[in-house]
Amino acid sequence: MTAIIEAQGVSKWFGEVVAVNNLNLSIESRITGLLGPNGAGKSTLIKLALGLYAPSRGEIRVFGSRPRNNNAVMRRIGYCPETDYFFENTTGYEFVYWLNRYWGMSRRDARRAAEAACELTRMTERMHDPITAYSKGMRQRIKIAQALASSPELLFLDEPMNGLDPRGRDEMYALIQALADAGMAVVVSSHILYEIERITDNIVLMYRGTLLAQGQLHDIRGLIDRHPHAIRVESRQSCAISKDFLDLPDVTRLEFEENALVIRTREPNACYALLNDMARKNEGLIEGITCSDDNLQSVFDYLTR
Amino acid sequence: MNANETMLEKGMRTVDLDSPQDGNRHMTLPDWLLQGRQPAYRGYFAVLQASCGHALQTLLRRRRLALAALVAFLPVLIPIALSFLSSSRFAESGNVVFVRLAEDLYVNVFTPLMALFFAGMLVAEDIEMRTMTYILTRPASRSAWVFGRFLAFMTVASLILICSCALTFAASTLHADLSLTRTTDLTLLIHYFGVIVLALLAYGAFSVFLGAFTKRPIVYGVILLYGWQYVATLVPGLVDFFTIKKYTDALLPLMATQRNVTEIHTALGTFTREVFLVSAGKAVVALLLITAVSLGATIIAVLRREYAADRAAGG
Missing domain, CATH: 3.30.70 (Alpha-Beta Plaits)
Incomplete structure (x- = not known):
């Protein structure tokens, strides 16, 4: 299997703060759990892979190409950020619709894709309500809807379980598994091992910007259980x-x-x-x-x- | 010993794992989500349309726009009020009333004001509210996004100012010396329409650039457009060439350009200032150049800057 994401000696610093330090990484599996405590550099790594940041040193490739300002790569990627950012004065449906239009879809395709993505994330009933009236869980679902609407090949989910109730978490686990079974590569970040454990056995363990380990989960779990x-x-x-x-x-x-x-x-x-x-x-x-x-x-x- | 070596010693990379626990519910995905069924990518103009359409929707839902429109339409009342209340010689000429309002308010105050509060914020708000992250992870041409936003600003601002200016013209015909049917007067009106649109282009593009490049575009905009521009027109020499006002003033009808101050009276004495006039043709070229350079710089800023970086360290 060829690498979906490949990082070679990637470092990223902001002023004097080193967020990612000399990272060598290759992600090939269908579901990869990006695990580490807050401040480990997980979100920075995702943003490097999304091309939102340029590496300060080294090189990162997604689908064999550099992602920054690369529309061919962006066409194959979906991203659900950790924090709640939404357009002002929009409903959930409009939020997904406009992002579909920015993706380059026609009006008709954007409408259909927005409706279908809202249906998939069980937001159809509330999709015409303003986002400001949504609960944390609903906001999380609408963010996932926008990430899935373009049917990407690679999906980045940054702390997707945040704010979800137990039922929502169950649905999220099932959705991630189903997406992977359908052939989508999914990178899920979390600071909670047990969340990752539910969905994959492939983890990338990060700590203070460095790659601590990349491998199988149950070895870490043994340590954790003590x-x-x-x-x-x-x-x-x-x-x-x-x-x-x-x-x-x-x-x-x-x-x-x-x-x-x-x-x-x-x-x-x-x-x-x-x-x-x-x-x-x-x-x-x-x-x-x-x-x-x-x-x-x-x-x-x-x-x- | 580094951390990687520690984990390697523990066999993290080499040991196979059993299947992950399968306590999850199963889900059937709809056909549209299956691989190879991506929607058609419509390209540059679809993104430009999206950016413009979305910005228009955002603008039209803002109370700020209603307030700005209200303020922009207030000058319509001035000629009406003057016709009833004033007996000065100034109020006798509709032409003079209209020209003063068009130049002092529409060209010199409203166009930079609209640009600062709408053009600048259309870009800056996506950065400030971090919705830029979504846009930058779409296969959207950055230039199409910038042009779309700018087009939306031009549509709304031009519509408000031109309608208001036309109504002010109509109201000024209550006075003598201005007529709705006289060709020379209508030409004057169209002339001002042109100046307003060109001023909006230059001020708007410059504000878009401030929005993409600085964290406080309104503060910098007020300093530059209302502070610097007026200071530069008083300072002797060629400094005023580095203002937009220099070129918008050059496009005004003769009456306005004659009002250029060549003598500045202060407590310290009277200073004479030589004014280097610019022809209308060169002024148009300069304004278009300012527009193009500002938009070009905005596109480069959007391509090169890391807008998600402000809270990134360690995240």
Whole structure:
């Protein structure tokens, strides 16, 4: 299989801050997880691959070509950024429609593609509402819709699970798997190992701008499991939720905060499964789930010692 | 020992992994998303149309535009008010009233104002709100995007100022010495239309450049267009050639060019300033050149600058 993304000695610095340092990398697999704590350089690497940045040193190639200001490469790429940026005074549908037009589609194609992408991301009902009225999860879905509307060959998803509820996360995992099965290459960045684990076994591990490792996931997972994992569940009924976790053998500690419960566990997958069941049975019980990357940080500390 | 070596020792690159856990739900994708079914790429003019259409929609939804239109139409009331309220000799001539309003307000105040607040912001807002990231990751020609934005500005600003100027002309005919049917008066009106459009071109393009190149285009624009331009017209020498006003003034009918100040009276004394006049033809060329250079510089800025970089370090 030929490399989709190839970086040779790529560095990127902003003033005195080195965001990516001498990165040598080759991404070939269908789904690649870009993993690292906040500030590791994941987003910078994605933006280098998208041509939004020029490397300060070295060279990056996507589909064998330099991506910066390269329309032939851009035609084959979709990108869902981490942060919420939207055009002013637009609805979700208009947002996708105008980006389709900027892609170079005719009016008719842009309309059809926007409707189809909204349908795929379950936004059809609300697509004519202003984006300002959307929840975080809906904004995330509309960003994914714009990335998929042009049916790209390579999709970059920068922290796509942010803000999604358990059901939304499930759908996102399924969507990524389906896209990869259909032949699309997907690069997903996250600072949470367990998110990446659900979708791929190929990871690129970054830390402070350097490539720590590129390889198979379960080796890292072994290291991670030695450290308790913290899951913060936002709910007004945190006491009720906590009861079910008392019986789980790998839960080491439960901490109560205002309208939230922090679960420390050595077996996070069991906890996530239980939380998903709870969320499905009782909509509104769980308002949000955030995962601390403390344990990942401790693995990075261990690896870089 | 570096980090890579540490991981290599642990066999990170060499050990095969079992299949990833398959606890995920399955999803069937629609046909349009399957490979090889990308929509047709329509090219340069489709992007230009998109950029213009989107900018027009954005402009028309802004309250700022309604406010600007309201302000731009206020001069229409002046000749009407003068005809009822004033008994000065100035108010007796519709020609004088119209010319003063056209030059002092439309050409010298409204055109730079419209350019700063609309042309500059059309580009700057995409940068500031970071929606530029989406546009730069589309296979969109950067020049088509810039020209589309500029075209939208020209359409809206020209429409507002020309309509307002035409109504001011009509209102000025309430006074003597100006008629809606006299050819020379209508030629004068069309002359001002031309000056307004050319001024919008140059000021608009320059503002677009400021929007793409600086973080505070309105601040720099106010300093340059309202501060520098007026100072430069007072400073002796050839400094005023580095202003847009020099060339828009040169296109005004004779009455206006005769108003150029050659003597400056101050507390320190009276200074004489030699004014180097520019012919109308050369002024048109200069304004078109300013437009072309500004738009060209904007396109180069969009191609070369890293607009996503302001919060990138470490991200």
